[in-house]
Amino acid sequence: MQFIDLKKQYNILKEEIDKSISKVLDDSHYIGGLEVKQLAEELAQYCGVKHCLTCGNGTDALTIALRCLGVGKGDAVFVPTFTFFASAETVALEGATCIFVDVDPRTFNIDSVKLDKAISKVIKEGKLNPKCVIAVDLFGQPADFPTIRKVTDKYGLLIIEDGAQGFGGSIEGKKACSFGDISTTSFFPAKPLGCYGDGGAIFTDNDEYYALMSSLAVHGKGSYKYDNIRIGYNSRLDTIQAAILLPKLHAFDNYELRDRNKIAEKYKQLLEKEFITPYVPQGFISSWAQYTIILDNLEQRERIQARLKENGIPTMIYYPIPMHKQTAFSGYNFNVDDLKEAENLCDRVLSIPMHPYLDNETIEFIANSLIESK
Ligand SMILES: *Cc1c(COP(=O)(O)O)cnc(C)c1O
Numbered sequence: 374m375q376f377i378d379l380k381k382q383y384n385i386l387k388e389e390i391d392k393s394i395s396k397v398l399d400d401s402h403y404i405g406g407l408e409v410k411q412l413a414e415e416l417a418q419y420c421g422v423k424h425c426l427t428c429g430n431g432t433d434a435l436t437i438a439l440r441c442l443g444v445g446k447g448d449a450v451f452v453p454t455f456t457f458f459a460s461a462e463t464v465a466l467e468g469a470t471c472i473f474v475d476v477d478p479r480t481f482n483i484d485s486v487k488l489d490k491a492i493s494k495v496i497k498e499g500k501l502n503p504k505c506v507i508a509v510d511l512f513g514q515p516a517d518f519p520t521i522r523k524v525t526d527k528y529g530l531l532i533i534e535d536g537a538q539g540f541g542g543s544i545e546g547k548k549a550c551s552f553g554d555i556s557t558t559s560f561f562p563a564k565p566l567g568c569y570g571d572g573g574a575i576f577t578d579n580d581e582y583y584a585l586m587s588s589l590a591v592h593g594k595g596s597y598k599y600d601n602i603r604i605g606y607n608s609r610l611d612t613i614q615a616a617i618l619l620p621k622l623h624a625f626d627n628y629e630l631r632d633r634n635k636i637a638e639k640y641k642q643l644l645e646k647e648f649i650t651p652y653v654p655q656g657f658i659s660s661w662a663q664y665t666i667i668l669d670n671l672e673q674r675e676r677i678q679a680r681l682k683e684n685g686i687p688t689m690i691y692y693p694i695p696m697h698k699q700t701a702f703s704g705y706n707f708n709v710d711d712l713k714e715a716e717n718l719c720d721r722v723l724s725i726p727m728h729p730y731l732d733n734e735t736i737e738f739i740a741n742s743l744i745e746s747k
Pocket residue numbers: 430431432433456457459460509535537538559560561571572573
């Protein structure tokens with residue numbers, strides 16, 4: 374059994390994907406081909422955002438977004454401590470300071486009340502300039518943007534939505550990757566919408582941001598590639614990856630997102646009496662990048678994980694270490710008191726197989742194995 378069965382998906386979409394790749398090989402426009410433009414247009418339309426810029430990966434997308442907002446030394450950027458390292462790494466790379474914020478243990482996403490406190494504390498201390506919030510759509514569920522936006526508006530901060538795991542999710546019908554002043558996503562193969570290598574995208578409604586980020590992604594180009602007006606990056610999605618993503622986006626939109634939600638519902642029915650299953654607030658839809666349950670403690674998790682492994686069921690721990698405990702951030706000072714929900718989750722979360730091609734029999738086998746090894 375695969376944790377995320379990319380091979381099964383490929384076998385189902387093979388004809389379309391192979392045809393799409395072949396066309397790129399025939400055209401031989403490997404960089405910046407027609408498919409790249411078409412994909413950006415379709416992604417913008419899917420997310421309901423004015424502009425989409427494809428790029429090299431989800432980490433570059435965050436870096437380019439931070440550069441666009443002028444984030445640098447002396448700035449404070451508020452980041453949930455329970456996330457993938459890139460959400461925080463990119464802030465440090467720009468020379469800014471990460472202020473880690475605890476998460477709501479029910480949604481795994483940034484806690485807006487604690488966010489408010491963290492911002493007001495930084496303002497009171499007066500050492501750093503509060504600049505923006507990176508809110509992460511962890512495990513496929515959008516962060517609580519309506520509430521976060523109230524907090525950021527109160528202090529005049531901007532929002533970057535790290536939608537690397539969130540593509541396809543929504544709040545009251547509004548799609549993930551449309552909530553930030555700038556939003557980013559990743560097409561790493563295991564993400565809800567993945568390509569067959571690295572890829573990413575950046576979304577914004579703001580024309581000026583879009584123009585600046587388009588320049589930053591291509592060596593700080595001016596009127597054309599050999600007119601360089603700022604220091605930038607080389608970050609692009611190649612044509613073959615765009616050609617792979619086009620049929621995959623159509624499958625995602627036509628049935629995969631629906632099927633992911635059916636599978637999550639089935640898991641919930643089978644598991645909710647025995648375990649803490651994911652909580653999806655009213656009006657929210659997750660794209661289920663992960664299906665993550667909460668166990669009693671570390672010992673129980675180790676026991677269950679070992680038993681499942683014996684049954685041939687792969688599981689993962691997202692994430693074992695919060696950002697404020699990462700060695701790379703050991704030089705930072707934190708208000709660790711307030712980060713205890715994330716610390717607690719790191720010891721108790723367990724992610725189980727989740728992809729749109731899981732059949733009922735397998736779901737039941739996984740659920741029964743979990744209950745039996747409890
Ligand atoms: C995967 C991921 C990224 C980085 O994406 P890459 O394409 O691997 O660079 C950033 N943030 C989060 C939350 C992620 O899960």
